[in-house]
Amino acid sequence: MGLFDVRGTAVALPEALFVVDGRLELEIEGAPVPVGAGEMYRVPAGVRHAVRPGSHGTPLVFETVVSD
Numbered sequence: 001m002g003l004f005d006v007r008g009t010a011v012a013l014p015e016a017l018f019v020v021d022g023r024l025e026l027e028i029e030g031a032p033v034p035v036g037a038g039e040m041y042r043v044p045a046g047v048r049h050a051v052r053p054g055s056h057g058t059p060l061v062f063e064t065v066v067s068d
Contacts, residue, residue, distance in 0.1 A: 011046075014064045015061055016040055018040040019060075022056040037057065
């Protein structure tokens with residue numbers, strides 16, 4: 001899962017991370033949060049988060065789109 005920066009990032013809009021298979025080892029504001037296959041974790045806007053080493057499988061990232 002070399003797609004994410006393990007130092008973390010915070011984005012302006014909410015994101016949802018869904019694990020198709022495998023397991024994500026997330027770090028949310030410094031706290032570990034494991035997310036297993038079939039589970040989703042919603043990251044609020046502005047919250048620092050990272051995918052930690054040990055994560056494996058297929059994640060889907062959904063970003064919020066805002067329109068007028």
